Amino acid sequence: MTTPEYWGARTVRVEGGLRARSTRGAIGESWWSKRxxxxxxxxxxxxxxxxxxxxARAGQVLRLDVVPGLVKATVQGSRPEPYKVSIGLAxxxxxxxxxxxxxxxxxxxxxxxxxxxxxxPHVEDVFGAAGAPLFPARFADLAMRCSCPDQAVPCKHLAATCYLLAERFDADPFLILLWRGRTRDALLTALRTLRGGGEAEPDPGEASAAGVVSPVGTASALAGLTEPDVEIERFWLPPVPLSDPAPSYVTERDLLLRQLPAPPPELGGPEVLxxxxxxxx
Structure with missing residues (x-):
């Protein structure tokens, strides 16, 4: 339970904090942040x-950083000194x-x-096949800590950090991969190397010492290409109808009920739930 000093304390409002873009309803727009x-x-x-x-919407989170294996945040609560928040993930x-x-x-x-x-959309399946689920599957997978006196985990400071983190994922999904240990540059370099048959794609800025790409090399490369056997008028059309990916997350049917507090006695109390x-x- 919380300490007596914490009861009834009023939140210290701040200016210039990190404020969630969403002002009402659900937070998170992309499938990965919603996931x-x-x-x-x-x-x-x-x-x-x-x-x-x-x-998160009031701007109480002052700072949020993502590094491999750790999310660090500073959240202003009811005490003058902001709380230190950390969320670890292997x-x-x-x-x-x-x-x-x-x-x-x-x-x-x-x-x-x-x-x-x-x-x-199938990136979760790729990680699952490698024996490493991309998103935490259990509460114990997250090492959540906050310096506030509230012993509940997660406290509202941790929860605020998670919601702002989801919006960061909307803007930059590579932060999810960074949290799991891979930087954007390292992953994309590896993909370019593998897609290129073992050699990384050259930097366009290094293609010519003078900074100008030689048209002779381009012409010789194009000369060896044959005309593709396709209907040009159908080039931008998909060969088969595309369907939306099936949802990859299934939860219990009583999830909504588990989020609700017990009704008051006049409405039947816990027995109603x-x-x-x-x-x-």
Missing amino acids: FLAVLESFALGTRLTRGRNY TFPDAVWSAVEQALAAEALGAAKLLSGELP RTLRRWYR
């Missing part, structure tokens, strides 16, 4: 997540990353998505 939050919310953390979401060894890179490079769509700054849970299942 991360779905895992977090499946832990049935109740109203602590709601308070954390309010903190990084993958080089053998796992090598297997993942080989699998992604073997698929043109997956490699193209990553090279354009997106996570392909127990009855509804049986109906949901």
